[in-house]
Every structure is written in C-alpha cells, then in structure tokens.
Amino acid sequence: MSAPIVKLIAQRVALGILLLLAVSVLIFAGTQILPGDVAQAILGQSATPESLANLREQLGLNQPAYIRYFHWLGGVLTGDLGTAMSSGQDIATSIKERLWNTLFLAFWAAIVAIPLAIILGLIAVRYRNGWIDKLISGLALASTSFPEFFIGYLLVYFFAVKWQIFPAISTVYDEMSFGERMQAIVLPATALTLVVLAHMMRMTRAAILNVMQSAYVETAELKGLSAFAVIRKHAFPNAIAPIINVVMLNLAYLVVGVVVVEVIFVYPGMGQYLVDHVTKRDVPVVQAVGLIFAAVYISLNIIADIAAIVANPRLRHPK
Amino acid sequence: MADGKAKSGLLLDIRNLRIEATVYPPGEAPKTITLVHDVSLTLEKGKVLGLIGESGAGKSTIGLSSMGYGRGGVRITGGEVILNGRDILKGGKEGFRKLRGREVCYVAQSAAAAFNPAHRLMDQVVEATLLHGTATRAEAEKRAVTLFKKLSLPNPETIGQRFPHQVSGGQLQRVMTAMALCSEPDLIVFDEPTTALDVTTQIDVLAAIKDAIRDTHVAALYITHDLAVVAQVSDEIMVLRHGRLVEWGGTRQIIKEPRQEYTNALVSVHEIEHKEQQPGTAPFLSVKNVTAAYGGGQVKVLKNVSVDIYPGQTLAVVGESGSGKSTLARAITGLLPPEQGTVTFDGRPLGNKLADRPKEDLRQLQMIYQMADVAMNPRQTVGTIIGRPLEFYFGMRGRERDKRVAELLDEIEMGKGFVDRYPAELSGGQKQRVCIARSLAAKPKLIICDEVTSALDPLVANGILKLLLNLQQVEKVAYLFITHDLATVKSIADSIAVMYRGEVVRYGAKSKVLTPPFDAYTDLLLSSVPEMEIGWLEKAIAGRRMESAGN
Numbered sequence: 001m002s003a004p005i006v007k008l009i010a011q012r013v014a015l016g017i018l019l020l021l022a023v024s025v026l027i028f029a030g031t032q033i034l035p036g037d038v039a040q041a042i043l044g045q046s047a048t049p050e051s052l053a054n055l056r057e058q059l060g061l062n063q064p065a066y067i068r069y070f071h072w073l074g075g076v077l078t079g080d081l082g083t084a085m086s087s088g089q090d091i092a093t094s095i096k097e098r099l100w101n102t103l104f105l106a107f108w109a110a111i112v113a114i115p116l117a118i119i120l121g122l123i124a125v126r127y128r129n130g131w132i133d134k135l136i137s138g139l140a141l142a143s144t145s146f147p148e149f150f151i152g153y154l155l156v157y158f159f160a161v162k163w164q165i166f167p168a169i170s171t172v173y174d175e176m177s178f179g180e181r182m183q184a185i186v187l188p189a190t191a192l193t194l195v196v197l198a199h200m201m202r203m204t205r206a207a208i209l210n211v212m213q214s215a216y217v218e219t220a221e222l223k224g225l226s227a228f229a230v231i232r233k234h235a236f237p238n239a240i241a242p243i244i245n246v247v248m249l250n251l252a253y254l255v256v257g258v259v260v261v262e263v264i265f266v267y268p269g270m271g272q273y274l275v276d277h278v279t280k281r282d283v284p285v286v287q288a289v290g291l292i293f294a295a296v297y298i299s300l301n302i303i304a305d306i307a308a309i310v311a312n313p314r315l316r317h318p319k
Numbered sequence: 320m321a322d323g324k325a326k327s328g329l330l331l332d333i334r335n336l337r338i339e340a341t342v343y344p345p346g347e348a349p350k351t352i353t354l355v356h357d358v359s360l361t362l363e364k365g366k367v368l369g370l371i372g373e374s375g376a377g378k379s380t381i382g383l384s385s386m387g388y389g390r391g392g393v394r395i396t397g398g399e400v401i402l403n404g405r406d407i408l409k410g411g412k413e414g415f416r417k418l419r420g421r422e423v424c425y426v427a428q429s430a431a432a433a434f435n436p437a438h439r440l441m442d443q444v445v446e447a448t449l450l451h452g453t454a455t456r457a458e459a460e461k462r463a464v465t466l467f468k469k470l471s472l473p474n475p476e477t478i479g480q481r482f483p484h485q486v487s488g489g490q491l492q493r494v495m496t497a498m499a500l501c502s503e504p505d506l507i508v509f510d511e512p513t514t515a516l517d518v519t520t521q522i523d524v525l526a527a528i529k530d531a532i533r534d535t536h537v538a539a540l541y542i543t544h545d546l547a548v549v550a551q552v553s554d555e556i557m558v559l560r561h562g563r564l565v566e567w568g569g570t571r572q573i574i575k576e577p578r579q580e581y582t583n584a585l586v587s588v589h590e591i592e593h594k595e596q597q598p599g600t601a602p603f604l605s606v607k608n609v610t611a612a613y614g615g616g617q618v619k620v621l622k623n624v625s626v627d628i629y630p631g632q633t634l635a636v637v638g639e640s641g642s643g644k645s646t647l648a649r650a651i652t653g654l655l656p657p658e659q660g661t662v663t664f665d666g667r668p669l670g671n672k673l674a675d676r677p678k679e680d681l682r683q684l685q686m687i688y689q690m691a692d693v694a695m696n697p698r699q700t701v702g703t704i705i706g707r708p709l710e711f712y713f714g715m716r717g718r719e720r721d722k723r724v725a726e727l728l729d730e731i732e733m734g735k736g737f738v739d740r741y742p743a744e745l746s747g748g749q750k751q752r753v754c755i756a757r758s759l760a761a762k763p764k765l766i767i768c769d770e771v772t773s774a775l776d777p778l779v780a781n782g783i784l785k786l787l788l789n790l791q792q793v794e795k796v797a798y799l800f801i802t803h804d805l806a807t808v809k810s811i812a813d814s815i816a817v818m819y820r821g822e823v824v825r826y827g828a829k830s831k832v833l834t835p836p837f838d839a840y841t842d843l844l845l846s847s848v849p850e851m852e853i854g855w856l857e858k859a860i861a862g863r864r865m866e867s868a869g870n
Contacts, residue, residue, distance in 0.1 A: 215432035223420035223447035237437035313482045
C-alpha cells in the first residue's frame, strides 16, 4: 500500500465517523422535538405534576438537552443503549439477538443475489440486444417492479400453502439448529433476492457496456479472445467501481430496508423490532435502532468508496 | 493455393474488397453506405505496404479487414481476403479468432487507450501468445523482454511489471509494437502508430518500429495520413481516397513522381507561402514574466514567460505536449490566473482572473480549440452558435443578427445553407470553420488558436490555415497560434516562441528563430519533423544532439 492510498482511505473513514456523529445529533434532536417525553409516556393517565417532576428528576430529564445528548452518546460508545420504556429490558441485549437475525438473513440473501446479479449482467452484455439480454432485463425489471409484499405473498401462496415445501412463517429461536434456520429463511431470502437483483444486474450491465466502447476492448478482440473472455478479463475489471457501489447500496438495503419482508414472514429481525417500538412510542429503542441503521449504511458506503479507490490501479500503483 | 503461395512468397492477397456500413443520419431513414469500393492489394512476406489517405479514405477499414474485423456496424460484403493461401472470410468467427493475435497482430493509434489500465503490461503483452498456445509463459516473457530491448525501452527486464499509466506515451507505443511482435505473427497492421505522439518522440518510435520490422522479417500494413512518415518505413505505398484506390506504387515513385493529381496534392501539402511581417511599433498585448502553476502552486507549468503580440500579426507558440503552450493561453485568457507577472492589453494590465475582467476585455480575446466538435453545443444550429456572440457582445437581434451571421458564413467560405445545420452534420473542417466564425463574430483583436489544425487531415488543415491567413488580411486580427507542428508554424507565423518545459527557450521573428545556430532543443524539434525523403529517418537519428523528452 502506498502513501496516497492510505491517506485517501483515512480521509474516507474520518468522514464516515463525522457523518455518523452528525446523524446521532439529528436522531437525538428529532426525538426531542416530538411532543411529550419519556416521563409522560411512562406515567400516562396517572401523571400528576408532582410525579412527573419526580420521575424527570430520577431519569435526568430536567438537564439541558446537550448534556443528555452527551450522556446518551457516552452510553452508546460504551455499549449501553439504555432501557426500553415499554418492557424495561436492556436495549443492547434485545438488539443483539435481533441484529444477528437480520444479518443472518441479509448474508444469505446477498450470497445468492450478488453473484447471480453479476453473472446475469455479464451474460446480458455478452448477448447484448439479443433475446437473452431482453429476457434477463425483462424478468429482472418485473421482479423489482412488483412490491415486495406482493412477491412475499406469492411465494407464501405457492411454496407454503399450495406445495407446502417451505414454512410460511419464518420465526427463528435460539434452540433451532443451523439447518432448521436455513429452511426457515428460504422464502424471505428469496423475496429479498428478487427485490435487489434487478438493480445490481442492470448496473453491472450498464457499467460493463460503458467500457465495452474502449480501445482496449478492441485490442483484446484483436488478440483473438472469445467474446466472454473479453468481457470477463478486460471489461469487468474496469467496471468494478460502479458495480461495487450498487452492490453496497443493496447490501445496506438488505439490512435496513427489510421491514416489510420481516413483517410478512414474521421474522424476528431489526425491522420488526423497530416497527413494534415505533407504535409503542418507545423513544430510546427508536433512537438506538436508528443509530445502528445509520452506522450500517455509512460503513457499507465507506467500504464501497474504499473498494473503488483500491480497485483503481492509478491510485494503487502511482507513478 | 498452397503451391502458389510457396512460389510467390505472397502473404496477403485482397481481391475486390467491398466494405459497407449502415448509418443512421438524424431525421432520416437508416441507409447503407459503401466505405471501400472493390479495392485489391497484395503483400509479400516481410514487405511493408503503406496505406495513406485522409480520414474516411478507408485505410483502417482495409487494414482491419485482414483480421476479419469491422469496427462498429462495418461489414465486409464482397471480395476475398486471402491470407497464407486461404480466404479468411470463409473461416467464420472461430477462424477469425484463431488468426487474430497469431497470424495477424494490430498496433493501435493510441497505445495509451489500447492498453487495459487494470492489468500489468507483461500480462497484456504475452496474452495473445498464451491464448494461442504458441509458447509457454516463461518462453513468452523471455521473448517479450528481448523485444523490449530491441525496441530500446528503458529497463526491459522490469518494464513489464508496470501498469500502462506508469509509462509514457512513446514507450507505450513501443510496448504495443512488442506486444504485436510477441506472438511472432506473419503480418502486423500498424494503424497510425505515431500520429498521437510528439514530433520528437515520433522519430524514436518510428526508428524502433522500422528496426523491429527489419529484424523480425514480419510483413506490415502501415496506415497513416502522413506521407513523410510512411515514406520512411514502407517498400510500397498505396494512396486511397473515399474508399477507392488512387495510386499504388513503389515508395520512391509515389513521393518523387506521383502520377495522380491527388497524390501530388498530398506530397506538396503544407507549402503555403507566407511573408513574414515586421513587428509594428508597439505590441497590443504583452505577457511579462508570467509564472503559473496548477494544484495550488504545486506544479509549475509556466516559468517566467514573456512574449509580445503585435496588431494583425501571428505569434506561434511551439513545443511538445507538457511544454506549457496551452497553459500560456489559459493565463492570457484569465482561465488560470498567473501566480506572478502581468498580462498587459492596450497599455493597461488585464485582470488576473476571468471574473475580474469586463465584458469588453473578454470580447477582445477569443479562442478556437483543437476539438471543434466538443467546443460547440451539439443541440444548437450553426446560426445559433455564430449568432450567440453577436447577441452577447453587441446586443444584435433578429434580422440584423441573421444578416451578420450570413456575412460571417460567407467569410469562412460556407454558404447560407449551413445556417440551419447541426454540428453533427458537418465535416471536421467545416466544424472548425464554424468555430472560427464564432470567434470572429466578437470582432476581437486577438484569437488564440490552440492546435486548431491538429485533428484535421493535411489537406483540410491546409484549407483552414489559408482561411486564417486571409481573414487576418481582411479583419486585421492577431493570432496566438499554439501548435506542435513546425510545418504549420512556417506557413503562418510572423514571430515564434519555442517552449520547453514551461520556459521560452527561443523567441523572435520567424526568420531569426528558424535560422542557425540553433539551441539544442530547437535543433531537436526542427530535425524531428519528418521530411518527404527516403533515408531521412536514419540521417536525422544520426545527427541528433539531445535526447527527446519522451524517453
């Protein structure tokens, strides 16, 4: 690794951390603007001015907002996300399990979707403007255009109700073996794959087609390479940066955007956890989940940036 | 055919080649045009045939047909291409793939673009050899290193480990030649291999290519628009125009006794008589001790440059790429504010930054660029493009503006019919003329011409130069003419500034600058310009006093 590349990467990471801090301020401020506070929410109907004041004193709510923010931030940095109002449970403990479930589902969906999307993209370029290309693009676009709940219910209808191959409900719990877990997530993972596939595939196709016009692609053709070898060896490596970008965006979506699919399949992940607590107006939980989602989004985008920097031979091997 | 081949030593025999393409003109139905009309040629083993003509002559198309390749939608629709005794057009896709990179290799115009930026040079050089299984990796790499040495590349043992962006343009062109030679083909198609290079680099690459051809006994089709270049390397020359054969003969005959009028025009191109004007009493624009840099003062590209421009005269700024010619233009126009020094116009200093200059100052300095097509809005008609400065500077509207646009079109020798055309419908030369008209519309005192003829064919470029000279007579406009082409300089300049690495190394009246004794750089520059004379290359290489910067 050379000096300029290390500097570029360090800049990106530093920017990411700054951005995350800014987001934490926004999240905190956002929840402060909401009418009412935790004390009111806990006491509900039975609130008297005295009991409210007592509880606020107890919870430290009568301190200025910025002190509460740093208090909260300090807790987050030491792994203390606070206590859920609705259940009185430690948020960090409940989130840990949920986050693990979400990452498990996202991981398997990504393992299928990313290689599939890239291979389909390569095939589409190889047979560009032919019927194979049009078929791939058509199917991919159709699967993205359908709302995800529709795809979910379609999968449930056929695979769970009609043919009874996979369970309709994807609840997972601690005692399940790996195999049982895998069986449980087949349908939601499939639904997610179909949702993110087209975007990545179209981007792969467009990015590669863009470099297919280059003189070096002609050079490769004039060496006698087969059409597929030209695409794989000479076009793909130069199209990698935009592809990584779109892959990372979709990965982020798999983690933070799966609320609907989790609800359909009753999967105990982060999305459902968030929705549950939004309805209960459990502010500390919403803050914690929001911050985690932001962290996932920002770090995946940093990874995409860094990958694009590393993929550029001009930066990797300066003059 | 096998015995015929053995007898004659014939390598390539193209018979009645017809090549067509489908074009999609805007607003019209697609139509088929013929690019090559029944051209025939033969090439013996180890010989070099130069294909020459202006763009659109079909040179590259014919060259690539020997590999069964057509760019874009180009199709070979008739004739035979007989290579090593068989018609390759009958071999189908598989047949083409087997011969490409093995029997026939290709050297592109811009090696910088033709090398894949993502792979190391060595991997690309040996790729075709490995693909066709004619050598093991170790053998191929050894062969490549030997070729790097033969082509006098620096560090031949390690240059293969570099990436294309780490190597200069002239070196890349030689690496590409090594790449073509590595699979030991029978034929190499050189497609303008030195056109994109500086004149001082071109001579080295040309010599390297010539030696390599001689030592490896490979046959070559050498495609170029520069007759002086092709005269150095080929045994025979074929002149093409509009996809038809004009003349085909030995190199000596073509350059000394051309039989066709068109060949004669190509041979005598660039001979514009221009009588040098004496500098007037006072310059209207003076650049005094200007130093300019990019990247916040990091990269100094102009060092203490001073030049004067006199009313109605032409100052030519010559030098190779990276010498700071265009940066000088940017400093004068205010696009790149100088760090030190001043630009004086009509006795008063001009604002450093573009934003500090009043509209009137902007009007007085106009620019014309090398790439006419990217300097015009493709969605505006010629009338709008030329009319814009009239509206902007003089507030002309309606009929008054249209009348002036028509006059300007007349001045650039284009008729009224062009008013409603779009840039895409014009030829390269016509586009450049429109750009000239646009700059004239502002009635400036100075037009900065940045390599305005470099992208054009010699005959078209000649037309543009003549036009510029005529306009200078009529409009009394001065030119700052930036170019790397010394022949152009001789045709147009009154005074010359030779630039080298950001400094003016020689400056004065044309006759003075071009008269010996020369400084080392001017000598190199002058002696590197190809002359239409057999054996010039060897003489020039032997007589050089300094290495070119491209090495």
